[in-house]
Amino acid sequence: MTDLNTLESDVLAQVAAAGDLQALDAVRVAAVGKTGSISGLLKTLGAMSPDERKERGAAINALRDRVQSAITEKKASLEAAELDARLARETLDLTLPGPYRRKGSVHPTMQVMDEMVSIFADMGFAVAEGPDIEDDFHNFTALNFPEKHPAREMHDTFFFEPKETGERMLLRTHTSPVQVRTMVSQKPPIRIIAPGRTYRCDSDATHTPMFHQVEGLVIDKGIHMGHLKWTLETFIARFFETDAVTTQFRPHHFPFTEPSAEMDVQCDRSGGEIKIGQGSSWLEILGCGMVHPNVLRACGIDPDEYQGFAFGMGVDRLGMLKYGMPDLRDMFASDSRWLAHYGFSGFAAPNPASGLS
Ligand code: PHE
Numbered sequence: 001m002t003d004l005n006t007l008e009s010d011v012l013a014q015v016a017a018a019g020d021l022q023a024l025d026a027v028r029v030a031a032v033g034k035t036g037s038i039s040g041l042l043k044t045l046g047a048m049s050p051d052e053r054k055e056r057g058a059a060i061n062a063l064r065d066r067v068q069s070a071i072t073e074k075k076a077s078l079e080a081a082e083l084d085a086r087l088a089r090e091t092l093d094l095t096l097p098g099p100y101r102r103k104g105s106v107h108p109t110m111q112v113m114d115e116m117v118s119i120f121a122d123m124g125f126a127v128a129e130g131p132d133i134e135d136d137f138h139n140f141t142a143l144n145f146p147e148k149h150p151a152r153e154m155h156d157t158f159f160f161e162p163k164e165t166g167e168r169m170l171l172r173t174h175t176s177p178v179q180v181r182t183m184v185s186q187k188p189p190i191r192i193i194a195p196g197r198t199y200r201c202d203s204d205a206t207h208t209p210m211f212h213q214v215e216g217l218v219i220d221k222g223i224h225m226g227h228l229k230w231t232l233e234t235f236i237a238r239f240f241e242t243d244a245v246t247t248q249f250r251p252h253h254f255p256f257t258e259p260s261a262e263m264d265v266q267c268d269r270s271g272g273e274i275k276i277g278q279g280s281s282w283l284e285i286l287g288c289g290m291v292h293p294n295v296l297r298a299c300g301i302d303p304d305e306y307q308g309f310a311f312g313m314g315v316d317r318l319g320m321l322k323y324g325m326p327d328l329r330d331m332f333a334s335d336s337r338w339l340a341h342y343g344f345s346g347f348a349a350p351n352p353a354s355g356l357s
Pocket of ligand 1: 173174175176215254257286287289310311312313
């Protein structure tokens with residue numbers, strides 16, 4: 001047995017001495033590989049008497065197991081050491097200036113969102129949110145879109161694969177489902193805005209498949225269109241930071257409001273740029289109306305007791321108008337040059353007291 005003991009201490013010493021994974025693997029091959037020293041010993045068993053084989057065989061196998069587990073243990077510790085060394089080697093000194101000293105900036109859409117939230121918060125609105133992935137009930141049915149009504153198609157909806165139940169989830173086509181979620185979970189009086197992402201299968205200079213809206217909802221007793229008009233005109237004047245904004249209501253149709261209107265802002269389009277507060281053109285910026293009694297009923301609110309108004313505006317479009325960005329698609333092209341040009345300082349949080357932008 002001395003030969004086995006010597007072999008074992010030899011191999012174990014080699015395992016202990018292996019300085020890296022490559023050296024350890026060489027030790028492994030030389031000991032327990034196909035033609036290794038321990039494997040060689042196992043091959044000598046065939047020529048032995050059964051009794052001798054039993055005893056020797058057990059001893060050699062036990063030796064092989066001990067060597068194998070020593071190798072496994074050593075491998076783990078070498079790997080850990082290698083990882084530590086790599087982590088130490090690959091540290092990055094974030095305090096060093098990069099080759100391009102470009103500052104991060106706030107995306108114009110987020111800037112405009114912040115401006116809108118700060119104006120509406122000042123007017124007493126709370127912020128509400130809902131999921132981007134909606135169900136048919138919140139996006140359409142509760143908003144008085146009848147089943148199979150063509151108005152559902154108008155929205156160019158992105159649908160998910162139907163579930164086993166046949167139900168199809170969708171990417172919300174507007175922020176109006178947040179109206180429903182709010183009315184279902186909150187008692188009037190309600191005064192909220194709901195900023196968020198919306199999705200429609202559409203792309204050109206003034207449409208992108210993902211865009212942003214801010215929804216507004218007011219529910220109380222005795223609410224009428226005069227309240228809606230004042231709220232929107234006050235918002236527009238504050239947002240564009242001028243009193244010289246002229247707006248007009250145009251009759252429109254939305255299933256969830258009655259009467260419904262779109263609001264346009266007077267602008268000048270001559271010279272390839274859009275200028276607000278002058279000129280003879282009109283640009284549509286939002287949809288609005290008095291909340292339809294069917295919507296109130298679907299949300300458990302008695303339309304004989306409560307009335308309300310709602311509006312939904314395109315955030316990116318308002319940004320284009322205010323900051324003179326000609327193509328909506330550029331806003332989501334992730335071009336850092338565009339961001340460097342149109343972005344805002346992260347330190348200038350908009351508020352109505354110290355200024356918006
Ligand atoms: N949800 C409508 C749209 O996306 C806008 C809207 C909101 C109209 C609220 C009326 C009331 O087109």
